[in-house]
Amino acid sequence: MNRLISYFFLIGASIGFAQTPPTADPTRLGPLEVNGAEYRMNSIHVRGIPWATDVWGTVFFPKDLSRSPYPSVILLHGNSAICRIPNTRTTAGSLIPPACPQGTVQIPNHAGYDYIAGHLASHGYIVASINANSINARANAISERGRLVQEHLRFWEKWNSETGAEPFGRTFAGRVDLTRIGLWGHSRGGEGVRAAYEFNRQERRPFAIKALMELGPVDFGAFNVASANPVFNVDNVPFSVLLPVCDRDVSDTSGMRAFDRGVRLPESNPSPKSQIYLWGSNHNFSNLEWNPEDPLLRCIDYPVITTREEQVDMVQVYTMGFFRTYLGGENFRSLFSGDAPPPPQVWAQTTLSYQESASSILSVEGFSTEGSPKLNNLGGDTTISNARFIVCGSNCNEELPGDWYHDNIVRAARLEWPVPGFAMPTISMGLGKDGLPRDISTYTHFAFRAAARFSPSNPFGFASQSVSVRLVDFDGKLSIVKASGDAQRIPYPTGSTFRRSVLKTVRVPLSGFQGIDLKRVARAEILLDGQPTGSLYLTEVYFTN
Amino acid sequence: MHRRQLFTLLAPALLLRASEARIRVRIQATRKGKSAAANDSRSLEIVLISNEPFPIRALDPVLKVGDVYLDNYRFSGEHNEILTFFTLGNEDLRPGSLMVLQYGNDRPSRNEVGNFSAPQ
Numbered sequence: 001m002n003r004l005i006s007y008f009f010l011i012g013a014s015i016g017f018a019q020t021p022p023t024a025d026p027t028r029l030g031p032l033e034v035n036g037a038e039y040r041m042n043s044i045h046v047r048g049i050p051w052a053t054d055v056w057g058t059v060f061f062p063k064d065l066s067r068s069p070y071p072s073v074i075l076l077h078g079n080s081a082i083c084r085i086p087n088t089r090t091t092a093g094s095l096i097p098p099a100c101p102q103g104t105v106q107i108p109n110h111a112g113y114d115y116i117a118g119h120l121a122s123h124g125y126i127v128a129s130i131n132a133n134s135i136n137a138r139a140n141a142i143s144e145r146g147r148l149v150q151e152h153l154r155f156w157e158k159w160n161s162e163t164g165a166e167p168f169g170r171t172f173a174g175r176v177d178l179t180r181i182g183l184w185g186h187s188r189g190g191e192g193v194r195a196a197y198e199f200n201r202q203e204r205r206p207f208a209i210k211a212l213m214e215l216g217p218v219d220f221g222a223f224n225v226a227s228a229n230p231v232f233n234v235d236n237v238p239f240s241v242l243l244p245v246c247d248r249d250v251s252d253t254s255g256m257r258a259f260d261r262g263v264r265l266p267e268s269n270p271s272p273k274s275q276i277y278l279w280g281s282n283h284n285f286s287n288l289e290w291n292p293e294d295p296l297l298r299c300i301d302y303p304v305i306t307t308r309e310e311q312v313d314m315v316q317v318y319t320m321g322f323f324r325t326y327l328g329g330e331n332f333r334s335l336f337s338g339d340a341p342p343p344p345q346v347w348a349q350t351t352l353s354y355q356e357s358a359s360s361i362l363s364v365e366g367f368s369t370e371g372s373p374k375l376n377n378l379g380g381d382t383t384i385s386n387a388r389f390i391v392c393g394s395n396c397n398e399e400l401p402g403d404w405y406h407d408n409i410v411r412a413a414r415l416e417w418p419v420p421g422f423a424m425p426t427i428s429m430g431l432g433k434d435g436l437p438r439d440i441s442t443y444t445h446f447a448f449r450a451a452a453r454f455s456p457s458n459p460f461g462f463a464s465q466s467v468s469v470r471l472v473d474f475d476g477k478l479s480i481v482k483a484s485g486d487a488q489r490i491p492y493p494t495g496s497t498f499r500r501s502v503l504k505t506v507r508v509p510l511s512g513f514q515g516i517d518l519k520r521v522a523r524a525e526i527l528l529d530g531q532p533t534g535s536l537y538l539t540e541v542y543f544t545n
Numbered sequence: 546m547h548r549r550q551l552f553t554l555l556a557p558a559l560l561l562r563a564s565e566a567r568i569r570v571r572i573q574a575t576r577k578g579k580s581a582a583a584n585d586s587r588s589l590e591i592v593l594i595s596n597e598p599f600p601i602r603a604l605d606p607v608l609k610v611g612d613v614y615l616d617n618y619r620f621s622g623e624h625n626e627i628l629t630f631f632t633l634g635n636e637d638l639r640p641g642s643l644m645v646l647q648y649g650n651d652r653p654s655r656n657e658v659g660n661f662s663a664p665q
Binding site: 078079080081082091092093094095101136137139140187188216218223224225226227249250251252283293497498 | 598600601602603604605607614615616617618620621622623624625626627647649650651652653654
């Protein structure tokens with residue numbers, strides 16, 4: 001009977017964040033005056049790198065270090081040209097990296113993030129941006145990037161020691177909080193810091209890496225056309241990845257795979273994971289030393305961000321918000337969870353994924369159990385009615401110019417409607433074996449991930465689909481919440497040269513479900529009632545806090 | 546002296562560049578010391594010479610020769626307009642195979658640069 005409810009008669013609470021004030025701006029200059037310095041040791045042997053390597057970086061830090069120790073952050077750029085004609089942006093060929101031909105100079109690729117380093121330092125952080133020219137312009141070399149980060153950490157340990165070390169003497173002796181280290185990497189630097197995190201935890205005496213963020217990273221370990229490195233993961237550490245929608249370099253936005261794996265790995269140190277898919281943004285703008293990768297700057301369907309300053313402002317919001325939250329203990333979490341709008345400088349649309357640790361959620365359905373799609377993670381039954389569907393994984397992709405680049409670990413139900421009769425498409429999940437109820441009152445949200453397909457079934461638009469969620473308690477009482485707020489709607493796929501279906505997290509506060517007993521909920525149901533026709537990928541259904 | 550194969554063709558727009566790039570291909574036996582990985586006397590250098598710089602991107606350039614992927618490469622030239630792929634010598638490179646240059650799995654960057662022919 002419920003399935004026959006007309007779209008037009010379905011009523012329920014509508015949850016959005018229309019009245020929620022925006023997240024505070026984390027980018028405002030902090031109270032501390034900032035100093036900068038450079039360090040450089042040329043052509044030294046770095047453990048794990050089979051060629052001589054420069055250890056070169058700039059560091060920004062509070063001028064007055066008397067209130068230290070301060071947490072430390074290392075920034076790592078990606079693969080780019082090494083040499084250029086002085087005082088120009090004209091790149092020149094390199095010899096054996098990083099040597100440059102006569103009349104050219106090395107590009108200070110690491111200086112492209114001063115806008116992050118300086119601002120973070122003003123809030124009480126010691127931020128080193130490191131140069132990887134010695135590793136640039138070589139095939140893969142992800143592991144070598146990770147090894148370079150480790151080497152810098154070893155130098156910072158020396159500089160932080162009681163005796164200090166050259167070139168800083170005792171400037172940083174005891175001033176760096178090496179129990180709170182954050183890593184941030186852009187492009188190949190993204191997977192590079194992930195490699196550093198992985199190598200570090202294999203060490204007998206690892207550094208305390210407490211937060212990891214990536215911007216437009218590659219994921220050569222999981223997928224590369226030719227040579228590959230090991231797969232590097234982000235379990236047991238707070239993690240965020242920012243993906244530029246109009247990335248024409250890492251055109252598959254493969255960083256999403258790091259998130260896909262990160263949210264599925266069990267953790268002894270439960271740590272949140274987030275993914276920000278930033279519309280209109282491109283790959284290169286975020287490094288001030290890089291030329292735009294595409295002079296034509298175009299995106300599909302959406303206004304491209306045409307000025308570097310605008311994009312940098314947005315990157316700064318998420319980067320500073322991340323480290324101030326997960327290293328500094330402040331609270332900008334809603335930037336990542338989507339529970340509140342971002343501050344106004346983030347004017348571009350975002351598609352967010354957010355999940356608390358796999359070890360702290362109640363996972364209902366991921367379409368990956370042996371009995372899937374009929375038996376879910378809780379041992380209850382799952383039924384999909386009034387929609388055509390298949391359960392897919394690596395084969396989710398089907399037709400160009402739409403594309404699916406999620407990690408092969410992800411399995412999803414690919415749904416399409418209407419079916420004859422136009423009854424309500426519904427995914428209904430029992431929360432216990434044999435229809436037994438479950439206490440979900442200790443959780444605050446119901447959540448799932450979904451993406452629109454590139455399909456004529458989907459109406460075009462920036463927010464083309466939405467759903468409702470229905471909870472049914474053991475006495476048969478039900479409550480419906482429409483998940484149609486700005487942060488909950490599921491956009492039509494977009495991209496730079498082709499359209500990617502990128503899963504987003506839809507979070508529905510349980511406070512909206514009235515008149516039922518949350519201690520004895522028998523079923524959770526997702527009603528595809530936003531549009532009379534449509535096609536979605538749906539997966540990772542869970543309760544969370 | 547190795548005999549060299551030399552041909553020129555018009556390639557479609559090179560990945561990120563708006564204009565058309567002309568790419569010449571030269572295939573030659575690997576010169577001693579040019580590639581540490583090449584320890585087989587049959588190893589080759591496939592040299593791509595463009596009238597525009599090859600961009601250095603996050604994704605690696607890969608040369609597909611028939612079904613064989615080559616990704617051991619080096620940029621050179623005054624503005625990185627030379628891109629050389631090194632073979633190990635044990636690959637099954639079949640004469641006549643189409644050679645395609647692409648950055649990672651970025652399909653829009655695909656460039657057909659000619660057909661493979663081993664140096665005589």
